[in-house]
Amino acid sequence: MRTNIVHIGAGELNYEIRNIVQVCERLQKMGVEINWENIGDPVTKGETVPAWMKNLVSEAVQEDAAYAYSPTKGMLATRQYIAEGTNSKGGVQIDADDVIFFNGLGDAISKVFGFLKRTARVVVPTPSYTTHSSAEAAHAGAEPVTYILDPNHNWYPDLEDIENHIKYNPAVAGILIINPDNPTGAVYPAEVIRSIVEICEKNDLFIICDEIYQNMTYNGTVAAPLCTVIGEKVPALCMRGISKEMPWPGARCGWIEVYNSHKDPMFDMYVQSILNAKMLEVCSTTLPQIVLPRIKEHPLYHSYLQERIERYEKHSNIAYDILKNVKGLLVNKTNGAFYMSAVFEEGILNSQQFLPIDNKDARELVETLVSGPGVEPDKRFVYYLLASTGICVVPLSSFATELHGFRITLLEPCEEKFRKIFETISECIQRYLESA
Numbered sequence: 319m320r321t322n323i324v325h326i327g328a329g330e331l332n333y334e335i336r337n338i339v340q341v342c343e344r345l346q347k348m349g350v351e352i353n354w355e356n357i358g359d360p361v362t363k364g365e366t367v368p369a370w371m372k373n374l375v376s377e378a379v380q381e382d383a384a385y386a387y388s389p390t391k392g393m394l395a396t397r398q399y400i401a402e403g404t405n406s407k408g409g410v411q412i413d414a415d416d417v418i419f420f421n422g423l424g425d426a427i428s429k430v431f432g433f434l435k436r437t438a439r440v441v442v443p444t445p446s447y448t449t450h451s452s453a454e455a456a457h458a459g460a461e462p463v464t465y466i467l468d469p470n471h472n473w474y475p476d477l478e479d480i481e482n483h484i485k486y487n488p489a490v491a492g493i494l495i496i497n498p499d500n501p502t503g504a505v506y507p508a509e510v511i512r513s514i515v516e517i518c519e520k521n522d523l524f525i526i527c528d529e530i531y532q533n534m535t536y537n538g539t540v541a542a543p544l545c546t547v548i549g550e551k552v553p554a555l556c557m558r559g560i561s562k563e564m565p566w567p568g569a570r571c572g573w574i575e576v577y578n579s580h581k582d583p584m585f586d587m588y589v590q591s592i593l594n595a596k597m598l599e600v601c602s603t604t605l606p607q608i609v610l611p612r613i614k615e616h617p618l619y620h621s622y623l624q625e626r627i628e629r630y631e632k633h634s635n636i637a638y639d640i641l642k643n644v645k646g647l648l649v650n651k652t653n654g655a656f657y658m659s660a661v662f663e664e665g666i667l668n669s670q671q672f673l674p675i676d677n678k679d680a681r682e683l684v685e686t687l688v689s690g691p692g693v694e695p696d697k698r699f700v701y702y703l704l705a706s707t708g709i710c711v712v713p714l715s716s717f718a719t720e721l722h723g724f725r726i727t728l729l730e731p732c733e734e735k736f737r738k739i740f741e742t743i744s745e746c747i748q749r750y751l752e753s754a
């Protein structure tokens with residue numbers, strides 16, 4: 319190329335949750351049966367989509383409007399429905415104009431960070447859901463600026479760390495909160511969110527709050543919606559979607575709710591630039607926007623969601639009870655979403671440890687994959703676990719963190735199989751740590 323065509327942030331784009339799939343596919347061809355515990359898609363994991371939901375989608379498919387472009391911000395009736403839902407919580411009041419639809423939150427995230435001035439930074443959590451941290455890092459062409467989620471304190475944000483970033487880095491313009499969190503499964507108490515809002519108010523910052531798992535909490539916890547805590551001063555973008563809750567990830571449908579945008583003209587212009595970018599694309603997927611209120615208002619929706627949440631709660635407790643006593647491993651009980659992050663004690667992993675792999679081809683593949691320089695020790699564990707048992711989890715180090723561990727989902731619908739998976743992991747960790 320006569321000129322460099324690679325984006326300054328290209329090196330920051332990494333999505334191990336999907337990268338590992340390529341390794342799994344090679345192992346499958348070698349005869350290894352895979353248990354997919356890597357990706358947060360309830361449908362792929364075998365949860366059945368209820369017939370009444372499919373019927374609502376089938377009915378909408380008969381309507382010509384479902385085949386048309388929708389307005390750039392999204393279908394008006396659906397935006398009104400969403401605004402009413404937010405207003406009914408009794409906090410900040412919005413109207414349909416404050417709601418903008420995207421092709422899934424993945425699309426929203428790439429625009430929200432992509433249209434931020436390159437030198438302005440948003441502090442993201444560590445560990446971090448990679449779509450956020452990579453998009454933020456790519457926009458800046460630099461490593462993400464991260465604040466600590468503390469595994470020794472239920473994975474809650476370290477507020478002092480947030481304040482220090484703001485104090486010593488004048489480029490910080492905003493803070494990202496994911497509540498309930500991916501990859502940790504933590505649910506933050508309202509006081510934590512309130513403190514972050516106060517920090518933002520004091521320092522003239524904005525908030526991005528990802529609430530895609532908002533309605534999926536258990537073990538007696540509730541995720542306080544940002545709209546109830548934000549007050550009237552701090553500008554914020556709240557992200558929600560249907561991928562997890564409905565669940566309908568293949569619909570590619572999510573939205574942002576804009577809070578207090580008129581309180582800051584620069585924030586207002588920034589939101590307008592995101593909307594203009596969406597306008598160039600015309601609009602987002604129409605069909606799920608038409609169906610969204612119909613599904614959420616269906617008499618069976620609440621009990622269907624409740625049933626799933628009860629299963630996640632049960633699985634969260636089974637997983638915690640099995641892993642909590644594993645020597646060298648730190649786990650917290652998952653209270654929301656459907657992920658658990660386990661952390662290895664510092665320094666406990668090395669580059670000699672292994673698990674026996676009966677399949678010769680699989681063993682050779684893994685030995686090659688982990689032999690190169692710079693392979694994180696938790697990635698080595700994850701690959702050995704994968705080839706030895708077929709269980710596919712994601713190395714924690716791929717979630718923008720220096721911690722070593724793994725993220726696993728709680729999605730396996732069969733309780734017996736779920737229990738077996740966690741017992742196998744527990745045995746494998748002990749074996750792995752004793753191997754060298």
Ligand SMILES: Cc1ncc(COP(=O)(O)O)c(C=O)c1O
Nearest residue numbers: 358422423424447500559561572
């Ligand atoms: C915290 C969080 N935000 C956003 C997304 C992406 O959602 P969507 O399917 O709407 O792109 C995910 C997907 O796993 C997620 O965990």
